[in-house]
Amino acid sequence: MARGGATSGAEEIGTLQQLLAAKEIVICCGSGGVGKTTTAASLGAMAAAHLGGKVLVLTVDPARRLANALGLERFGNAETRVEPSAFRAAGVEPRGELWAAMLDTKQSWDDLVSRHAPDERVRQAILSNSIYTNISGRFVQSHDYIAMERLHEIHTSGRYDLIVVDTPPTRNAIDFLDAPERMAEFFSSRLLRWLTAPSKNRVLSVASKPFYRVADGILGSQFLEDVAEFFSLFQTMAPGFVERSRAVTATLADRRTTFLVVSTLEAAPVREAEYFIAALEERGLHLGAVVLNKVLPSYLRRTAATGVARRMVAEADDLAGALDGLDAPDHLVADVLRDVGESFLNYQVIANREQEQRTALARTADVVASVPYFDHDIADLAGLLRLGDALWR
Amino acid sequence: MSLDLLDRRLLFVTGKGGVGKSTVTAGLALLAAERGQRTLVCEVDAKGGLGGFFEAGRTGFAPSEVAPGLFAMTMDTEESLKEYLSLQLKLPLVARIGPLARTFDFVANAAPGVKEILTVGKLAWEVVEEHYDIVVVDSVASGHIVGQLAAPKGINELVSVGLVRNQTAWMLDVLEDPARTGVVVVAAPEEMPVNETIELAGRLRSETDVDLAAVIVNRVLPELFGRSEEELFEELRTPERATVLAEAAAGDVAPILDAAELAVTLRRTRAGHLQALRAGLTDVDMLYLPEIFARSAGLRFTRQVAAALDEELA
Numbered sequence: 001m002a003r004g005g006a007t008s009g010a011e012e013i014g015t016l017q018q019l020l021a022a023k024e025i026v027i028c029c030g031s032g033g034v035g036k037t038t039t040a041a042s043l044g045a046m047a048a049a050h051l052g053g054k055v056l057v058l059t060v061d062p063a064r065r066l067a068n069a070l071g072l073e074r075f076g077n078a079e080t081r082v083e084p085s086a087f088r089a090a091g092v093e094p095r096g097e098l099w100a101a102m103l104d105t106k107q108s109w110d111d112l113v114s115r116h117a118p119d120e121r122v123r124q125a126i127l128s129n130s131i132y133t134n135i136s137g138r139f140v141q142s143h144d145y146i147a148m149e150r151l152h153e154i155h156t157s158g159r160y161d162l163i164v165v166d167t168p169p170t171r172n173a174i175d176f177l178d179a180p181e182r183m184a185e186f187f188s189s190r191l192l193r194w195l196t197a198p199s200k201n202r203v204l205s206v207a208s209k210p211f212y213r214v215a216d217g218i219l220g221s222q223f224l225e226d227v228a229e230f231f232s233l234f235q236t237m238a239p240g241f242v243e244r245s246r247a248v249t250a251t252l253a254d255r256r257t258t259f260l261v262v263s264t265l266e267a268a269p270v271r272e273a274e275y276f277i278a279a280l281e282e283r284g285l286h287l288g289a290v291v292l293n294k295v296l297p298s299y300l301r302r303t304a305a306t307g308v309a310r311r312m313v314a315e316a317d318d319l320a321g322a323l324d325g326l327d328a329p330d331h332l333v334a335d336v337l338r339d340v341g342e343s344f345l346n347y348q349v350i351a352n353r354e355q356e357q358r359t360a361l362a363r364t365a366d367v368v369a370s371v372p373y374f375d376h377d378i379a380d381l382a383g384l385l386r387l388g389d390a391l392w393r
Numbered sequence: 394m395s396l397d398l399l400d401r402r403l404l405f406v407t408g409k410g411g412v413g414k415s416t417v418t419a420g421l422a423l424l425a426a427e428r429g430q431r432t433l434v435c436e437v438d439a440k441g442g443l444g445g446f447f448e449a450g451r452t453g454f455a456p457s458e459v460a461p462g463l464f465a466m467t468m469d470t471e472e473s474l475k476e477y478l479s480l481q482l483k484l485p486l487v488a489r490i491g492p493l494a495r496t497f498d499f500v501a502n503a504a505p506g507v508k509e510i511l512t513v514g515k516l517a518w519e520v521v522e523e524h525y526d527i528v529v530v531d532s533v534a535s536g537h538i539v540g541q542l543a544a545p546k547g548i549n550e551l552v553s554v555g556l557v558r559n560q561t562a563w564m565l566d567v568l569e570d571p572a573r574t575g576v577v578v579v580a581a582p583e584e585m586p587v588n589e590t591i592e593l594a595g596r597l598r599s600e601t602d603v604d605l606a607a608v609i610v611n612r613v614l615p616e617l618f619g620r621s622e623e624e625l626f627e628e629l630r631t632p633e634r635a636t637v638l639a640e641a642a643a644g645d646v647a648p649i650l651d652a653a654e655l656a657v658t659l660r661r662t663r664a665g666h667l668q669a670l671r672a673g674l675t676d677v678d679m680l681y682l683p684e685i686f687a688r689s690a691g692l693r694f695t696r697q698v699a700a701a702l703d704e705e706l707a
């Protein structure tokens with residue numbers, strides 16, 4: 001690149017449009033219920049419509065919400081293209097392609113095992129192991145790692161120009177950031193070596209005796225044997241897994257990757273957003289933008305209106321008298337005025353509270369996008385694009 | 394209502410993120426305590442927000458009294474394990490358990506369901522021991538609750554012998570007894586939370602034997618106008634009327650009228666979702682909590698929530 005030296009690291013990014021045009025992976029995070037999935041879908045749709053190229057929206061949410069919003073009946077691990085006709089129905093001629101996929105945790109784990117198992121026998125043994133079935137299918141922590149692993153896999157395949165990811169609803173918003181590292185650590189841990197040692201060595205080892213007693217007492221020796229067998233099998237995949245985990249970690253830190261922190265302006269999501277932003281900084285990961293959802297209109301904060309609303313409540317009867325010519329008794333008109341005034345004051349309380357939270361969050365990122373409170377829920381591509389218009393600029 | 398929610402001994406409060414799960418938990422717990430029950434409220438997701446509802450600072454694993462008769466704690470699986478080991482196994486090495494528990498934590502992370510068991514087990518233990526009249530749990534969100542509640546059963550199937558198996562038997566007794574245990578799903582009248590609530594109710598029934606006690610719909614907006622009032626309001630919105638009103642009120646009324654319009658629209662949208670929720674869940678007790686326009690989420694707010702719940706449960 002001719003101008004590479006002059007612009008590297010110094011380019012001005014002021015909008016989400018510019019940010020998305022400059023990155024290959026966009027990871028949307030934030031606490032549950034703030035509109036992460038919808039934001040990811042909306043940005044993916046906007047990028048496909050206006051920036052062009054092949055765009056994938058990858059959702060890892062087990063609640064299958066993105067399918068709803070994209071108007072797809074159901075999509076699984078397979079990447080599915082959103083028909084261009086859906087864009088045209090929304091009045092947009094897309095410049096690129098929009099694809100969507102949902103993470104099927106179980107299927108992704110199976111694929112991963114198939115790829116790393118040294119031979120067919122081990123592969124079958126792992127896939128049919130009851131502990132493996134539980135870890136891969138039932139237990140939620142396994143979402144964290146597999147989500148980032150899948151992202152890495154798709155990214156290195158080079159099939160897409162841009163991947164927008166919606167992160168899993170983790171107990172702890174940052175769990176998935178550390179999941180690849182934890183996986184690598186686990187494979188090189190003493191514990192795994194010990195667990196996978198032949199059982200008589202295990203009993204003989206003085207250091208491990210108390211642990212064995214506890215574990216055996218709690219879990220039962222049969223279960224422990226099952227666990228040990230599972231990890232023995234699993235360990236045959238260690239080199240591949242460790243290398244892979246490191247690569248996944250590197251992908252997250254790559255400068256082509258950026259994170260969007262999504263939040264509403266309620267207290268709890270804001271607290272989590274701040275926590276997450278600090279976690280990104282600590283790990284040297286790139287915070288691209290803060291997206292604020294469901295923001296109440298600014299007219300609610302007008303101070304001049306406060307006095308007027310108060311008067312409407314306090315002097316409703318007098319005001320009703322002044323409004324002559326209405327086809328209704330004065331007391332009814334007064335009721336309406338009181339209700340209207342009170343309602344305004346109620347919403348003003350919330351709008352003011354939101355503004356405070358906004359000021360705190362806005363300091364943290366170069367790009368801050370606000371999305372107004374939409375009257376209607378987003379149920380289709382047109383709705384996603386409408387939301388995108390509000391985000392984009 | 395056939396069975397008062399607060400007559401149960403163990404309530405798991407769950408719901409989609411952002412619907413006000415913690416708010417409802419805090420309100421239910423405060424109400425139980427105000428009604429004279431010795432109450433334990435437990436935060437499972439260690440977000441550290443629970444204490445704020447009672448203006449009590451951060452809560453720890455050891456319960457602390459945050460209001461008269463109301464004790465609050467934060468779940469910690471490592472502490473739960475330590476407690477379990479000292480109570481159940483009577484191990485002499487409890488003093489050295491620190492690093493051991495950390496090692497164990499590793500296995501717990503890898504072995505399926507162990508963390509879930511330590512969480513659910515601790516709560517069920519408090520019920521069995523009758524330390525409290527009622528335990529209200531701010532549980533994991535709806536994506537995870539089934540996994541957590543199904544863990545004892547799953548472990549029971551996986552582990553054929555050993556202490557864990559013996560342990561899960563009594564846990565299942567508590568969990569699967571509708572007179573003692575129930576799940577409360579908090580919903581908000583918005584599209585996605587409604588879908589997720591209906592989906593979760595189905596999964597709770599097919600994948601666990603824990604009773605779905607109630608669905609609490611949070612943030613229900615009151616009807617701003619009756620029918621004739623709404624017609625009047627429409628008339629006030631016309632430019633001529635608005636001008637007269639502005640003169641009489643000596644100020645710009647546009648933002649105020651716009652805000653009322655917004656309130657009406659929001660209420661209408663939410664009413665539609667509420668209807669969808671009711672249509673999707675016909676055989677579940679449903680409670681409604683109004684939107685509370687509060688300045689902040691302190692004790693005063695929690696009291697308002699408790700009072701609203703009290704009215705619904707009366």
